[in-house]
Amino acid sequence: MELLINSFVVICLVSGLVFFAGGSVGIIRMPDFYSRLHPAGKLDTLGIMAVVLGLALFELKQWSLASVLLSLKMMLIVFFVFLSSPTATHSIVDAGIRAGLAPWTKTKRS
Amino acid sequence: MNALFLGTALFLCFLMLFSLYRAIFGPTVLDRLVGVNAIGSKTLVLLLLIGMIYGRVEMFVDIALAYGFLNFVTVLAASRYFHKRKGLYGESEQVQSEE
Amino acid sequence: MKKPVFPADSPLVRRLQSAFSFVCTFCFLFALWLVLSGKFEPLLLGLGFLASFLVAYFFHDLLFPGFHRSYFASSIRFFAYIPWLIVEIFKANFHLLRLVFHPRMHDLIDPHIVSIRTGLSKDMSIVTMANSITLTPGTITVTANREGLFTVHAIDRKSSRALPGEMLGKVAAVFGDEVERIE
Numbered sequence: 001m002e003l004l005i006n007s008f009v010v011i012c013l014v015s016g017l018v019f020f021a022g023g024s025v026g027i028i029r030m031p032d033f034y035s036r037l038h039p040a041g042k043l044d045t046l047g048i049m050a051v052v053l054g055l056a057l058f059e060l061k062q063w064s065l066a067s068v069l070l071s072l073k074m075m076l077i078v079f080f081v082f083l084s085s086p087t088a089t090h091s092i093v094d095a096g097i098r099a100g101l102a103p104w105t106k107t108k109r110s
Numbered sequence: 111m112n113a114l115f116l117g118t119a120l121f122l123c124f125l126m127l128f129s130l131y132r133a134i135f136g137p138t139v140l141d142r143l144v145g146v147n148a149i150g151s152k153t154l155v156l157l158l159l160i161g162m163i164y165g166r167v168e169m170f171v172d173i174a175l176a177y178g179f180l181n182f183v184t185v186l187a188a189s190r191y192f193h194k195r196k197g198l199y200g201e202s203e204q205v206q207s208e209e
Numbered sequence: 210m211k212k213p214v215f216p217a218d219s220p221l222v223r224r225l226q227s228a229f230s231f232v233c234t235f236c237f238l239f240a241l242w243l244v245l246s247g248k249f250e251p252l253l254l255g256l257g258f259l260a261s262f263l264v265a266y267f268f269h270d271l272l273f274p275g276f277h278r279s280y281f282a283s284s285i286r287f288f289a290y291i292p293w294l295i296v297e298i299f300k301a302n303f304h305l306l307r308l309v310f311h312p313r314m315h316d317l318i319d320p321h322i323v324s325i326r327t328g329l330s331k332d333m334s335i336v337t338m339a340n341s342i343t344l345t346p347g348t349i350t351v352t353a354n355r356e357g358l359f360t361v362h363a364i365d366r367k368s369s370r371a372l373p374g375e376m377l378g379k380v381a382a383v384f385g386d387e388v389e390r391i392e
Contacts, residue, residue: 006111013118019302020152024128026309027148033141034349035320036132038364039309040144042346044151046302051118051155055162058111066168069247073171076244077154077178084182086343086350088147088189093351093362095189096140103320103362168247175245 005061012054019047032104034096041089045081052078112163119159122152139192143185150181230273235265237272286383287337293379298344301368305346308365319365322351327377329357334384341376348372 026039056071126149133145154174161170238261246253311317329335335357339350342361347368351360363369 009111010114013114016155017118017121019306020122020125020155022306022309023148024125026305027132027145028128029309029314030318031315032320033136033138033144034362035318035364036141036144037349038305038346040148041349042298042344043302043305043309044148045344046298048151048155052158055158055167058162059167066247069244070168070171072244073175073247074158077171077175080175080178081151081154082344083340084178085151086340088182088185089343090339090350091186091189092140092143092147093349095193097351098193099140101138101140103322105320172245 002061005057009054009058012050012057016047016050016054019043019050023047033101034093034103037089037092041085045085048081049078115159115162119156119163122156122159126152140189143188143192147181147185150177150184154178154181227269231265231269233273234269234271235261238264283384290379290383294341294344297376298346301346304368305364317365320362321366321369322360322362323369323372324358324360325372327357327359329377329381330355331384334380337383338377338380341380342372345376 020043023039023043026043027036030036030039052074056074059067059074060071061067129145129148129152131145133142133149136142136145154177157170157174157177158167161167161174164170239257242257242261246257308314308317327338329338335353335355339353339359342348342350342359345368347364349362351362353359361369361372363372
């Protein structure tokens with residue numbers, strides 16, 4: 001049981017790191033800031049979900065009221081991030097559109 | 111398990127450098143905002159990992175929650191503030207779109 | 210905007226509605242206090258009771274703005290909708306991950322803005338639809354208005370083609386919204 005939980009935690013952490021790495025590389029490589037928002041806003045959200053899920057599971061190994069409350073609090077963080085991240089992304093896109101920043105398209109450059 | 115948490119935290123710090131590049135050299139203000147937001151979401155996880163390493167998660171989880179709220183409010187306020195400032199976006203982009 | 214259970218707009222009905230929203234808000238806030246504080250001493254419990262009572266007294270019409278018959282059913286269906294959304298997010302995230310690490314990324318991506326017309330009319334369903342579109346990678350909601358007209362920035366043709374799709378029907382079913390398919 002111990003080994004099972006530990007291996008699951010390792011899988012969660014590593015997959016979260018892969019998502020975070022994708023988000024960071026995408027921020028560097030994408031051509032303009034509208035397309036940069038795609039990796040920044042969402043791969044990071046999924047990375048947070050994976051890593052925090054792993055940590056909450058690791059915390060649940062000692063079964064007590066305090067650790068259950070702690071895991072619940074971590075799940076609250078994930079829930080809040082899932083609510084706030086689309087809102088922040090939408091707010092940045094809205095600012096860009098209102099400032100009249102033209103999105104990068106393929107036909108313009110080629 | 112502690113070594114794994116430490117490695118994860120170090121790798122996250124390394125990834126922050128990528129976002130920091132975008133936050134410093136971004137051509138427009140909104141690019142910098144995107145970089146800062148990405149750094150903030152990595153910091154949230156980093157705080158939890160630090161709590162795990164020191165064995166004081168019950169304290170650090172509150173800090174992480176407050177940091178998440180603060181990050182969200184910062185991005186909202188900054189993007190509202192830069193709403194109508196057309197001159198602040200990179201001039202090169204504007205010229206290219208007129209061509 | 211929402212129709213009450215009893216058609217008469219009497220003071221009694223209004224008083225019952227505000228009492229219902231007060232109780233809901235108070236229970237929500239007090240549960241949040243219990244989770245966040247994690248201590249069960251009488252002093253802290255009393256302080257939490259006082260704080261959530263005051264906040265619920267002043268702001269009870271913000272979070273639960275009245276009683277409606279479809280309230281409980283749609284909240285249960287909403288919790289059934291979340292796992293489907295998470296699976297969908299996972300599937301689409303791998304697509305974006307492949308795109309980011311691809312060596313010839315600039316040939317593969319094709320950012321463009323599309324506008325789609327959905328028949329959604331309720332506030333909650335429009336908000337849920339907009340957030341679901343933004344959370345599903347490859348697409349970001351740029352604007353969404355009351356008539357159910359969405360403007361979406363998509364990163365490539367594949368993700369914009371799959372756009373209204375299954376999600377629209379699910380969101381409309383959750384909140385009991387009528388959708389007439391145009392196209």
